[in-house]
Structure formats: structure tokens, C-alpha cells
Amino acid sequence: MNGLESRRATSRAILWVVLIVLVIIYAFPFVYMLLTSFKTPIETNAIPPTVLPNTWTIQNYVTALNTQGVAASFVNSIQTAVISTLISLILAIPAAYAVTRFRTRLGRVFILVALVMRMVPAIVVGAPLISLFHSVGLSDTSLALAIAQTTVSLPLSVWLMASFFEAVPGDLEEAARVDGCSRIGALWRVVLPVTRGGVAVAAIFAFLASWNDFIFALLLTSVRAVTTPLEIANFQSQFGLDWGSMTSLAVLYSIPVILLTLILQRHIVAGLTLGAVKG
Amino acid sequence: MMLPAAAFLAVFVAWPLAQFVGNSFFRYQPIGNGPHTFVGLANYVEALTSPAFANSAWRTVAYTIIVVFFEFALGLIVALLFSALGNKSRVFRTIFLYPLMIAPIVAGLLWRFLLIDNSGIVNQLLFEAHLTSVPDQIQWLSDPNIALLSVALPDIWLTTSFISLVLFAGLQNIPGDIIEAARIDGARYPTLLLRIVIPLLRPVIAVALIVRGVDAARAFDVIVVQTNGGPQNSTETMSLLVYNTQISDGNPGLASAMGTIYLVAMMIVAVIAVLAIWRPGSDNA
Numbered sequence: 001m002n003g004l005e006s007r008r009a010t011s012r013a014i015l016w017v018v019l020i021v022l023v024i025i026y027a028f029p030f031v032y033m034l035l036t037s038f039k040t041p042i043e044t045n046a047i048p049p050t051v052l053p054n055t056w057t058i059q060n061y062v063t064a065l066n067t068q069g070v071a072a073s074f075v076n077s078i079q080t081a082v083i084s085t086l087i088s089l090i091l092a093i094p095a096a097y098a099v100t101r102f103r104t105r106l107g108r109v110f111i112l113v114a115l116v117m118r119m120v121p122a123i124v125v126g127a128p129l130i131s132l133f134h135s136v137g138l139s140d141t142s143l144a145l146a147i148a149q150t151t152v153s154l155p156l157s158v159w160l161m162a163s164f165f166e167a168v169p170g171d172l173e174e175a176a177r178v179d180g181c182s183r184i185g186a187l188w189r190v191v192l193p194v195t196r197g198g199v200a201v202a203a204i205f206a207f208l209a210s211w212n213d214f215i216f217a218l219l220l221t222s223v224r225a226v227t228t229p230l231e232i233a234n235f236q237s238q239f240g241l242d243w244g245s246m247t248s249l250a251v252l253y254s255i256p257v258i259l260l261t262l263i264l265q266r267h268i269v270a271g272l273t274l275g276a277v278k279g
Numbered sequence: 280m281m282l283p284a285a286a287f288l289a290v291f292v293a294w295p296l297a298q299f300v301g302n303s304f305f306r307y308q309p310i311g312n313g314p315h316t317f318v319g320l321a322n323y324v325e326a327l328t329s330p331a332f333a334n335s336a337w338r339t340v341a342y343t344i345i346v347v348f349f350e351f352a353l354g355l356i357v358a359l360l361f362s363a364l365g366n367k368s369r370v371f372r373t374i375f376l377y378p379l380m381i382a383p384i385v386a387g388l389l390w391r392f393l394l395i396d397n398s399g400i401v402n403q404l405l406f407e408a409h410l411t412s413v414p415d416q417i418q419w420l421s422d423p424n425i426a427l428l429s430v431a432l433p434d435i436w437l438t439t440s441f442i443s444l445v446l447f448a449g450l451q452n453i454p455g456d457i458i459e460a461a462r463i464d465g466a467r468y469p470t471l472l473l474r475i476v477i478p479l480l481r482p483v484i485a486v487a488l489i490v491r492g493v494d495a496a497r498a499f500d501v502i503v504v505q506t507n508g509g510p511q512n513s514t515e516t517m518s519l520l521v522y523n524t525q526i527s528d529g530n531p532g533l534a535s536a537m538g539t540i541y542l543v544a545m546m547i548v549a550v551i552a553v554l555a556i557w558r559p560g561s562d563n564a
Contacts, residue, residue, distance in 0.1 A: 012364070019360045023371050029436060030377070032400055033389050047398040048406075048414065087287075095284035110281055117292045119545060121497045123521050124538045127531065128295035128302075151292050158284060212382035214500040229384045233504055236388065243392050250385040257380040265373055269444060 030254075037061070037248035044244045060244035061252070070231050070249065076142055077211060077227040077253075083146035084210035085203050088153045092202060096161030097187050101170075111162065114155035125151055126219040133220065142225045148216040153206040160205065160271055164198030165191065201271035204264060211257060228253050303535035309525070322536035332537055334512070335520040336544075338427060339496055342516050345431045346438075346495040347488060353435070354442025354487075359472075361443070362450040372447075379440045386433040387501035394419035394429055420506055423513035430514045433501045438494070442487050449483030450476070489552050496545055517541045 032051070036044055037060050039053040044060075064070060099107035129148050130139075138144040168191055176186040192199065214229045221227065232253065235246035261268060303322050307315045326332045357375065361368045378386070393401050396415040406414040419429040453476065461475050477484070499518040502508070508515035508523065515523070521541065525534035 015360055015363055019357075019364060019368065019371060022357060022360070023374050026378070026436070026439075027374055029386075029389055029393060030381070032393065036392070045398060048403050049398050049400050051400070091284040091287050094280035098280035107281065110285060114284075114288060116546070117288055119493050119497075119549060120292065120296060120542060121518055121521070121538070121545075122499065123518055123525070124299050124542060125292055125295045127525055127534070128298040129291070132291075132295065147291055151288070154284060154287065208380060212380075212384075214382065214384040229382055232382075232388065233384055236391075236504075246388060247392070250388065254381050254385060258377055261377055261380045262373070265376065268376065269372075269448070 033247045034251055036243060037251050039244060041242075041244050044247075060248040064235075064245040064249040064252070067231070067235075067245065069226060070228070073226050073228040073231045076221075076225055077229075080142045080146045080149070080225070080227060081207050081210040083143060084149045084153065085206040087146060087150045088157045088206035089199065089203060091150075091154055092157035092161050093192070093199070094187070096158045096165055097191065099158070099162050100165040111158065114158050118152065118155040122152070122215040123219075126216055130219055140220070140222050140224050145216060145220050145225055145227070146210065148220055149210040149213050150206070152213070153209040156209070157202040157206055160202045161195075161198060164195045164201075168194055197267055197270070200264065201267050204260065204268060205271060207260075208257065299535050300539050301535075302531055303539050304532075306530075306532045309529050309531050318532070322532045323540070325533055326536045326540060331512070331515075331520065335515050335517055336541075338514070339516040339518075339541075342427055342431055342498065342514075343492055343495040345428060346434045346498075347492050349431070349435045350439045350442050350491060351484075351488065353439045355446055357439070357443040358446035358450055361447050372444075375440050375443060377440075378437045381437065383433070383437060383498075383500040384504055386437050387430075387504040390429075390433040390436070390501075391420065391505045394432070396421060421510050423511045426506060426510060426513045430502050430505045433505070434495060434498055437501075438491060442491065445483060445487045446480065449480045453479050485553070489549060492552065493545065493549055496548075 035051065035053060038056045038058065039050070040055055040057055040059065043050060043054055095110070099111055126148065129144075133139055133141075133144040133147075172194070173186045173190055176190045177183075181189060212229070213227075214233070217225075217227045217230050221230070228249070232246060232249050235242050235249065304317060304319060305315045306318045306322070307313055361372060393399055396402065396418050399419070401419070402411070402414045402417060405411045405417070411417060417425070420426055457475065457479070458471065461471055466474070497518055498516065499522065502514055502516060502519060503522075506514045508519045517537070521534050521538045524530050524537060528534075
């Protein structure tokens with residue numbers, strides 16, 4: 001090994017060490033939350049705090065899941081996220097398709113306006129939505145909450161789907177049209193099967209926007225449609241400092257999305273970087 | 280085919296938005312069908328002359344700058360590391376991805392737990408590392424002078440990943456021969472970074488900063504669960520002020536005027552940012 005190569009090897013080793021240290025620091029908060037969720041209630045509030053639990057227990061999980069409303073909130077969260085994802089996709093796919101295929105000025109204006117709407121703070125739309133849903137009898141329902149959350153995910157879904165449709169060659173569709181497919185038929189039978197990955201990305205992001213939402217749930221639900229983020233937040237006001245139950249419920253709520261992340265990692269990275277890198 | 284989506288956005292975004300702006304010209308009680316009194320621009324005058332509004336506006340600007348600055352600095356370092364270490368860093372990229380998936384409310388509560396003055400793990404670790412002399416020396420969330428910085432931590436933690444992934448993807452798109460050519464010409468690393476890499480990344484950086492800037496300026500969840508605007512209102516940003524004026528103070532007219540100013544200001548800043556750093560249409564940096 002000559003001098004230059006060994007210098008390179010040393011600097012690579014340093015870079016690895018820096019990266020590993022950064023990743024450990026970055027992962028620590030979540031690992032600590034996980035460890036805390038297995039501590040006894042006394043140890044959770046101990047001074048000084050411990051890192052590893054002295055005694056491992058699942059007591060916090062039992063307490064959290066048996067708390068009034070928690071189980072129902074999980075059902076609500078899943079239900080709301082599924083409805084919101086469906087609405088978002090059903091509206092975004094034809095819109096994105098029209099924008100990319102017909103290329104009208106109106107289409108460009110639509111994309112732009114949709115993106116501007118993403119900048120509107122939730123509180124601004126949320127407050128008038130309370131009375132809107134009240135007047136049509138949808139107060140405190142998963143549907144109303146899902147609709148409100150879709151206002152955030154829809155612009156992003158349109159943007160993502162439009163980028164994916166751009167990549168589909170027009171010839172493919174022309175062939176289908178010549179064979180007697182309608183526009184909708186071509187979209188359904190030819191374009192969508194090729195852009196399955198794109199649909200998955202748009203679906204994940206719509207699902208996450210709903211699953212992780214807090215402010216719309218705070219404004220639009222009170223009893224029946226309450227989702228888990230509200231229950232997690234309740235643990236601290238209701239019982240003062242019940243960090244054990246809070247962390248265990250937070251862990252349970254995060255597991256589905258972490259699994260989703262691991263399984264669909266490549267798609268998620270593609271979705272996150274697509275819009276930005278294309279500029 | 281755009282019609283259903285357009286109709287949806289019109290009914291559930293544009294219409295509430297118009298109502299919200301309309302409400303800003305009235306004074307009324309939020310509950311019941313009390314009288315709506317038209318007050319013209321009185322709510323705007325009240326908002327613009329109230330110290331609470333001005334302070335909150337500055338806090339929002341400060342919060343956004345803190346969040347975006349740290350995210351960008353950390354995100355760039357991590358993206359450069361990933362890029363330098365190549366494919367072997369894949370596992371770490373996955374670990375780096377996960378905070379993005381966690382609910383902001385969970386992140387906010389988690390950091391509140393980490394930062395408790397006397398029994399928080401952060402203060403304990405600082406104490407054990409001999410960086411502080413007593414465990415509760417730094418009162419992260421109860422000292423009004425630093426609370427705004429502390430509430431920004433979960434936001435930074437959650438979304439540095441976004442910046443680093445976007446920048447990493449941008450770095451992958453830079454042709455290797457450009458870097459090689461510069462190296463052969465004897466460019467050192469800092470020069471290479473400042474003169475070649477960052478200018479080439481400009482459009483990517485612009486999008487990442489604008490997206491994150493807008494989100495940080497709208498932050499609500501992470502702040503409300505950590506401090507609810509306290510101590511002494513030191514973390515009450517615009518979202519919280521509008522929410523509190525609307526819900527707790529029951530003054531939707533004033534809240535609407537504040538929210539409208541906030542929205543218009545954000546859009547102006549975003550447009551300026553797009554024009555200034557993105558420079559669509561111009562190729563040279």
C-alpha cells in the first residue's frame with residue numbers, strides 16, 4: 001500500500017466514525033423511548049434517570065391499552081387514514097393524468113394553485129371546516145376528519161402522480177387507444193399498471209399525512225372519531241406525568257409506520273426526492 | 280378529469296379560506312348564533328398594533344430560521360458523508376429515514392420527556408460528561424431565553440432526514456467527471472464544495488429549503504405539546520397565537536385577521552424565496 005492509498009483509507013475510517021456517531025445520536029431519542037416504555041412507573045420518573053430498565057415490564061403497555069378510548073382510537077386512526085388515502089388517490093389520479101396528458105394552461109395553473117394551497121396553515125382551513133361539517137351533520141366523524149386531512153395530502157398526491165405519469169411514454173397509450181380503449185380505459189389498464197410504484201408512493205404519503213395528523217383531529221373530533229395522537233397527548237394532561245403509558249402508546253403507534261418504512265423504503269426515498277431533484 | 284380534484288379543493292380549502300378571510304372583518308362570538316357586527320379593518324388594526332402579534336411574528340421568523348439553518352447544516356453534512364461512503368452506508372440511510380415517519384406529536388412529547396430539567400436524560404448525560412456542574416443547570420423548556428431553541432429540537436430531529444435524503448439524491452446526479460476534473464486541476468475539498476458541488480445543487484437546495492421553511496413557519500404540533508406557547512409566551516408562534524385567539528380567547532374575528540396577515544406574509548416570503556434562490560429559467564448560479 002503506498003502513502004496516498006493509506007491516507008485515503010485513514011480518512012475513510014474517520015468518515016465512518018463520524019457517520020456512526022451521528023447515526024447513534026440520531027437514533028438515541030427513539031431507542032430511549034422504547035427502553036422507557038419497558039420500565040416500571042417508578043423508574044420512569046427516577047432521578048437520576050436510567051438508560052436501561054432495571055426491571056423489564058410490559059405493565060405500561062397493559063395500562064395504555066386498557067385506558068378508556070385507546071383501543072377505539074386505533075380503529076379510528078386506521079379507518080380515517082384509509083378513507084383519506086382513498087379519497088386522495090381517487091381525486092389525484094385523474095387530475096394528474098389530465099394535467100400531464102392534455103398539457104393545457106389550465107392544468108399548469110391547477111398544479112400551481114394546488115401547491116399554494118399546501119402552504120395554508122391547518123388552523124386557517126380547520127376553523128371554518130368545524131362549522132361546515134357541523135351544518136351537514138358530519139361533526140365528530142372519521143369521514144369529516146379524513147376529508148380535512150385530504151386537503152393536505154391531495155396537492156402532494158397530484159404532484160407526485162403527475163411526475164410519474166410524465167415518465168410513461170405516450171406511444172404505449174396510443175397503442176391501447178388504437179385497439180379501442182377509451183381514455184379512462186387506457187389510464188386504468190395501461191398507465192396505472194406501469195406506474196404501480198408511483199401509486200404506492202402517493203398512497204404512503206397520503207396515509208402518513210392522515211396517520212400523523214394532530215391539529216385537524218384536535219379541531220374536528222371530540223368523542224366518537226378521536227384518533228390515537230390525541231390519546232397519546234392526553235396521557236400527559238390527564239395523569240400528570242405518566243411517561244410510561246405515553247411512551248408505550250407512542251411506540252405502538254409508530255410500529256406500523258416503521259414497518260411500512262422498512263418494507264417500502266425504496267419507494268419512499270423515490271417519492272421524497274422525486275419532486276425536489278427534478279426541480 | 281381535473282374537475283373532481285378541483286371541486287374538492289374549492290369546497291374544502293378555497294371556500295373555508297374565503298370564509299376565514301371574510302370573518303376577519305367581523306366581530307362575533309364563536310358559539311351560538313350571536314350577532315355578526317361588521318367592523319371593517321378594526322381587527323387588522325388591533326392585530327397590527329398588539330405587542331402579542333408582533334412578538335409572535337418575530338418568534339415565528341426566529342423559529343423558522345433556527346429550524347431551517349440546523350437542518351440544512353446537519354443534512355448537508357450527512358448527505359456528503361453518505362455520498363462519500365457510497366453503497367456501504369445503505370443501512371445507515373434506512374436508520375436516518377425513520378424519524379420522518381414518526382408523528383410530530385410523538386416527537387414533541389418525546390423531546391419534552393428527554394429535556395425535563397431535573398430528571399431528563401439529556402441533562403443527565405451532559406452532567407455525566409462534565410459539561411454541566413449540576414443536572415438541572417440548563418432549563419431547556421422552562422427558561423424563556425432558550426425555550427424557543429429547545430422546542431425546535433424535535434422539528435430538527437424529525438426532518439433533517441428529509442434534507443439529507445433530498446441533497447443525497449441531488450449529489451448522486453452530479454456527474455463524476457466534473458468532480459474528477461476539478462480534482463485534477465488541484466481543487467481542495469472546501470473549494471470543491473463551495474465552488475462546484477453547492478452551485479450544482481442549487482435547485483435541489485432551493486426546493487428543500489422552501490418546503491421546509493413553509494412547514495416550519497406553520498409548526499403547531501411539536502410546540503403545543505412541549506410548552507403550549509410558554510413559558511411567558513416565549514414559544515407562542517403564529518400558529519399557536521391564531522389557535523389560542525380563536526379557541527381559548529373566543530375571538531374568531533381577530534384570529535382571522537391575524538391568520539390572514541400570517542398567510543399573506545408567508546406567501547410573499549415564499550415567492551421571494553423561489554425567485555431569489557431557485558431562479559427558474561437561469562442555468563448559471
